[in-house]
Amino acid sequence: MDFSDQRVSYEKSMLDESNLPTDAFVLLHQWIQTAIDKQVNEPYAMSLATCGDDGMPSVRIVLMREITENGLVFYTNYLSAKAQDMLENPHAEVLFFWHELERQIRIRGTIKKLPEAQSDAYFHKRPHDSQLAAWVSQPQSGVVESRDVMEQKFAELKAEYPDDAVVPRPEFWGGYELLADEIEFWQGRANRMHDRIVYQRQSAQDSGWHVERRLP
Numbered sequence: 001m002d003f004s005d006q007r008v009s010y011e012k013s014m015l016d017e018s019n020l021p022t023d024a025f026v027l028l029h030q031w032i033q034t035a036i037d038k039q040v041n042e043p044y045a046m047s048l049a050t051c052g053d054d055g056m057p058s059v060r061i062v063l064m065r066e067i068t069e070n071g072l073v074f075y076t077n078y079l080s081a082k083a084q085d086m087l088e089n090p091h092a093e094v095l096f097f098w099h100e101l102e103r104q105i106r107i108r109g110t111i112k113k114l115p116e117a118q119s120d121a122y123f124h125k126r127p128h129d130s131q132l133a134a135w136v137s138q139p140q141s142g143v144v145e146s147r148d149v150m151e152q153k154f155a156e157l158k159a160e161y162p163d164d165a166v167v168p169r170p171e172f173w174g175g176y177e178l179l180a181d182e183i184e185f186w187q188g189r190a191n192r193m194h195d196r197i198v199y200q201r202q203s204a205q206d207s208g209w210h211v212e213r214r215l216p
């Protein structure tokens, strides 16, 4: 298959540093709100890139569940391949790509586990059967003999925890916060002359952001 003639010209918007907010999170909120308002597909889905001791990067989609003062929150299995990577190397990058808006955002920083109470609160907000699925997928990323094995375990859990029963949060399941050190906003432009504006967090004493334009 040859895709070399496939081209889309990006012309929907632009980024001009002379009228951008000084706080990266203000722009992040604005872009996410626009994605929601414009009904892009899965605006909360982000690619999460991690790299453990083996030096081999891995990337997969997770759902952003909250924007905090300093970062983004997502939930997963603490024994998964990604969790092992983040244990070995607590740095990660997430990426949103919204084709409808011709926009990409990259956020990199340091990973921190959420307090248990916060994971408890979110776990119990999930649909009952999704809670059971968290118990089934243990250890996430491990090999399972067949789909039947999963269905069987799910059925056993359904019997143990009928719809009105409280499902305990597995201790191997919970949230992480990615504390942002750098946020890049990318806006597609015509002729591949795209706009890339990067915000870098200044030192801990100075809560501001350094803003620079990078070549596309």
Ligand SMILES: Cc1cc2nc3c(=O)[nH]c(=O)nc-3n(C[C@H](O)[C@H](O)[C@H](O)COP(=O)(O)O)c2cc1C
Residues within 6 Å of the ligand: 042, 045, 058, 059, 060, 061, 062, 063, 064, 074, 075, 076, 077, 080, 081, 082, 083, 140, 141
């Ligand atoms: C749209 C979408 C949303 C997903 N959301 C999550 C999520 O929030 N948490 C999660 O652990 N996995 C989520 N997954 C599954 C992951 O992409 C991945 O398959 C899984 O977490 C195992 O990754 P790992 O083996 O690299 O740890 C999602 C997948 C898709 C396509």
